[in-house]
Amino acid sequence: MEITSNISTYTNNQSKEEQSTSKTKNTIFAFFPSLIPDMFSIEELDKFKYTSESTFDDYLDDGAYLLKTKKYGTEDYETIYLNKIKVNEHLKEIENKVLDDDSLVDNVTYCSKSEVYSLKHNDSIGSKSYQIWTKEPITEKYLKERYDKIQSFFHNNYKKFLLEVEKYNNEMRKYNESNPNEMQKSYKGSFNRVILDGETINIDEEEYNRHYSIYLTTRNGDSVTEDIESNFYYQEFMNIDNRYENAPEFESMVNKLSNESNDIFDVWRKVSLFVNLGLIPEGNQTLFSNLQDSENASYAMQNIKNKNLEQSLINTFSLIFDFRLLSIKDIFGTSLEENKFQNELNNYAKEHPTTNKKFIFNGDISIDKNSSEEYKNFITNILIDFFENKKSTYKDKTISASEAEREHYINQVTECFQLLIDNLKQTINKQEEENNNLLYQYTKNIKVNPLNTI
DSSP: OEEOOOHHHHHHHHHHHHTSOHHHHHHHHHHOTTBOOSOEEHHHHTTOEEEEEEOOTTTSTTOEEEEEEEOTTSSOEEEEEEEHHHHHHHHHHHHHHHHOOTTBOTTEEEETTTTEEEEEEEOSSSSOEEEEEESSOOBHHHHHHHHHHHHHHHHHTHHHHHHHHHHHHHHHHHHHHHOTTSOOOOOOOOTTEEEETTEEEEOOHHHHHHHHHHHHHHTTSOOGGGSHHHHHHHHHHTTOOOTTTTOHHHHHHHHHHHHTTOOHHHHHHHHHHHHHTTSSOOTTOOSSSSOTTGGGOOOTTTTOOOHHHHHHHHHHHTTOSOGGGGTHHHHHOSOTTTOHHHHHHHHHHHHSOOBOSSOBOOSOOOOOTTSOHHHHHHHHHHHHHHHHHHHHHOOOOOSSOOHHHHHHHHHHHHHHHHHHHHHHHHHHHHHHHHHHHHHHHHHHHHOOOGGGGO
16 A cells, blocks of 8 residues: 555645745745655655644645654654545554454554554453553563563562652752752652563553552462452453353352442452352352351252242342341351251241141242242242241340440341342232233233124
């Protein structure tokens, strides 16, 4: 491909100028010290550096790029204007060629003018992001080397760098105080600045904060996995994508909680609870090296198949900030062997026998695809009564709490129990609505059209 300036437009401009005064001619040509209407090869264009952009729409169609290059054999610079459309086409070709590299990680961009690669990283949890700019191709290898270099800076050179910056700023402060009438000299900053390959550079604030967080976790020899946030940052930095091995339900729940605007700690707490109750399996996930309170896991729902209760618990706990408010241990126990939840259901069946014309409750709340809607609703209503009883008989066992604190806490627990009860009721109402819609569609389809009887 060859790049040319717009010859016809240039020629037309010359004709117009011939009709004007010589003064106007000189003014126009002052704007274009070296306008080239001839062929201009890609090889020659590659020698130029883009210094600024100018738009002279009256003289060149769609504007022009202003470039400066050294005159051949001299140290002098000359200014050249080139057709913007042609230059953009050339730059796009370069960009496509550079990005046609399978070793680059996903979502890398490239600016042909500055020859800079960039990557905007969006978290897999939450809405935070950071951006990397570099002259080097952003590959898996580059990301690993970048991580190692920045961590090496924090572990080996960070304190020395801070002292050097502080020393320089003190000298500038003394100079400025001694010379108040002169132009004040600027100070150096240390925040967002790291030393890579001997060069001090600025990096994205979010990237800096994450590296610093990892540094604080590992500076005394601890593993990066010791801290939930640092472990997450490390896996994001290293572009690790196999964090959910054999854990599709775990991954789905993490995505759901993240989409509900939970931060990393809220996701960790909630997904930990769902695993501990046996609502979802953990699989071989490595996103979180340790789940919260896993030593007290009861896995109470692991052997109970009841989608209505499972979904109601998930919907409820997704909204509650303090899980203690539902007395998880009091309801579900702290081990699978304890079987506290099922034992209480069995006792509830004996102490509060609930029957209707068709069903008798014996403590079993499992339902499956063969269960009728009437039976499902019967079991759900039993659970509603069970949790209503839990709510009305709950007593705060905190010995040191004042009466006012105890009353406030009990009120919060009552509200949380009510939220769970409302979610259970909603499963019945939703099913009834679906059944009514199906019945309506059925009767609508089989209804006799009066016109057909005429």
